[in-house]
Every structure is written in structure tokens, then in C-alpha cells.
Amino acid sequence: MIVVERVSRVFDGKAEPIVALDGIDLEVGEHEFVAVIGRSGCGKSTLLRIVAGLLAPTAGRVLVAGEPVTRPRRDVAVMFQRPALLPWRSVLGNVLLPVEVHGLDRQKHIARAHELLELVGLAGFAARLPHELSGGMQQRVSLCRSLIQNPAVMLMDEPFSALDALTRTELSAELQRIWWEHPRTVVFVTHSVEEAVVLADRVAVLTPRPGRLHELVEVDIPRPRTAHTARVAAVSGALHELLTGE
């Protein structure tokens, strides 16, 4: 579904150019859930933005569904670290934003929007404004917004990292359930090793300066998974070692 071919990205630094990504190769199959982990500054967000078509690579290319990515695609949804809700739009209006931007019939998607809100436990909040919601609820709205058009690919950039630990675990469990019921291709960037192990089929470990793909680890644990189980802890431990033992 997604093919990343020898992708490099260089940013202009103050003194010398900064190599954020250096020759990344990665393939993500259809309906596969791949997590990308690494220390901050390893270029994992940069990689995601390149796959999303928000940033051009300096070298190499990305294919989604067999086509080179040159700009954001409509069958690819991006979810960011912060909810990025439009403050003047109601919850429902925010969920329907992609529908409007893509010029589709708003009416036809309203039922689906309510379904999604119910799915994440926000039934009855459709008419609220974002500022009336907690951070966790806002991020749930953001999740609904990225699901409204049934995207083939979801790109998630540390979507839960701004939340408190409890809400974070909760949302991670919800994402696992939603993905399990309707599998789709997901690339999930995170700096939490446990989160990656709980959610992903495979975990890509990036190392910083320059950002390189250090290791690709298969997570062979049956779902549903929860953190704090022996098997998750074992894989997490191994990944921790990969991250720290350079």
C-alpha cells in the first residue's frame, strides 16, 4: 500500500545542512499497522509528512497505492499531535470538514459522522464547540474527522502524546478496537515504545542524526493486546535496548 524508496530529507541548518532522513526504505502492506519509533529529532515526523505529501523529499520517492506522492491524497487521512479543531465549528462541523473541503454532499455524511462520534463515546456532543471539550475528547473528534471519508491510509503523528497517561491508554485501546473492526493501513509515529507494541504489527526503529531505519521488528502477539502484560513487556524491553544501546 505504501512504499518508501530511498527517501532522504535535508533541511537548511544555521551552520550546515541537517540530514533529517537518510535513505529510508520501508514497505507497509494493505491493512497493516506499522509504528515508527525513535528519539525526538530522529526524523519520524518528517517521514510521516513526506508520506502525507505535505513535504517533498530531497531524494527518493514515496508510492501510495502504486502512485508517486506529490501532494496530499484524499484517500489518506492525517491525524496530528494536537487536535487541530476549528474553534468556531461545532464537533459535528469539525468531523464533516473533510467532506466539505472535498466538495462532497454534507447531508449524506451526517449520519456517518454521528455513527463515528458514537463509536468514540461522543454521542450527544455533536453540537458542542471544541473549547467545551477536554483534551481527550478533542482528540477523539479529530479521530472521527480522519475516519469520516473511510481513508485507505491513516497517518498518525504522535496523536496521543499531548494527553494524560490514563486518557492516552484509553484512546490507544479505542484505536486498537476501531482498527480491528475496520482494518486499514496505518502508519503511527510515537515515542512511546509500549504504545507501539500494543498497537502495531511491525515497529520501525529510527535512529537520529542522520535519521536512518535501524531495525524493523515484528510484533507477534495476539490481539486484543494490553500494556503491562508479560509479552508486551518482553518486546518493549527488546525495543528499548535497540533505542538506547547504540
Place this chain on the structure above:
Amino acid sequence: MRTRVANIVLPVLGLLAVLALWWLATIVFAIEEFLLPSPGDVLAAFGEYPGYLLEQTWVTLLETVQGFGLSIVVGIPIALLIVTSPILERTIYPLLLALNAVPKIAIAPILVVWLGFGPAPKVLLVFLVCFFPVVISTASGMKSTPAELVELMRSLDCTRRQEFFKLRFQYALPQIFVGLKTAVSLAVIGAVIAEFVGASAGLGFVIVSSGSSADTALAFAAMGLLGVMSIVLFYGLAYLERRLLPWAEEHR
């Protein structure tokens, strides 16, 4: 509820206190009426020509609102152009700054020479006074749109138009209202200045002509009406803002 009552009671109390002090001063120091009329004299002057004064108020109000409206209709598109194109921004901005730096009082007589004694030069001067705050507030509001929201819109493969109208313009609205409120208080001043220079109607005209006949009480009545007009326009905008942008107060 209590704060709402206080919001009305406190300004009224302040006004009454000032009026009382003013009245007291005219009595205690026995000030001549043509120097400083007492509030009673001013009220009497208004009572003498209520129809005439309200007519002149209407003239000034119309000039003010037309010039203000024109500044919105012209200013917001120009701000949009400035935000869209950095080249245009660098071309237009210095000109706008220069235009704004010219004292409007200096332009007023020239406008009369160009456009005559009718309402046109007044409307134009009001426009010139309002234009700058409208453009600046709109442009800076649209530019201050958070990067995360812009990136979200881009990730949806939006058009430039959508980025501006679905996002940047809406995001800028609270800041645009700040500019509008600044502009509307300047607008009344602009209209009066234009009327000082050459007019046959309007409250500015009333002030000038009553000054020359030493009818100070009438001039004060006209000034009072100008004050009321300013307050009504300002709070009208503030009310509109609260109705249109219920999200703004909480969000910022």
C-alpha cells in the same frame, strides 16, 4: 447576573458623577454660560432645537457609517491580497503606512476642493481614517492562523480559496473586530473634522457655527450627541461580535 447589572450601573454612575461635578463647578465658580454652560443649559439648548439637532445627527451618522462601510468593503479584500502575495505585501505596505502617516486634518481641505461641500468628502475622509486599522487587523489576524490548522487544511488537499475562506478569514474574525472597533471610534472624529472644513449640515457644522455665534450650550449639545453616537456604534459592534463569534471569547 450580578456582573451584568454592574456592567450597566457602574458606567451610569460614573457619568452621573462627572455631570454632578461639572454642574457644581459652574455654580461654585460662577462660570459664564458662553464659557462653560452647565449641564442644564446644554439640555435646554437641546430642548430648544431637538428636531434640528437630530437631523444633523442623522447627517453625521450617515457619513460615518458610509465611510466605515466603505473601509470594510475595500480594506478586507486588500488585506486578503496582502496575505496571499508577499510581493504585493512589499509593494503596498509602505504606501499604506505613508498614507496613514499623513495627518487627516491636512487632507480634509483638499478633499473639499476636489469633491465640493456635499457628503462625498466626509465619507472619503472617514474611509481614509478607518481603512488602516481595518487592513492591519485583518492581515495580521489571517497571518496569525496557527500552523497546525493550516497544515490540517493542506493535508485535506484544500484549494487556496478554501484555505482563506474556510480557515484564515474565520480565524481572523475576532482580530478583525478589534480593528473595526478602533476604526469606528475614529470614524466619528473623521466625519466631524471633514464637516469643520466645509459643510452646511452635520454636527461638526453645528459646532463650528454655534461657536461663531457664542452659543456654547448648543455646541455642547452637539458634542454630547457625538459622544452618544460613538458609544452606540462601538457597543453595537461589540454586541455583533458576541453574537457572531461565541467561540472567540473562550478560545483566546
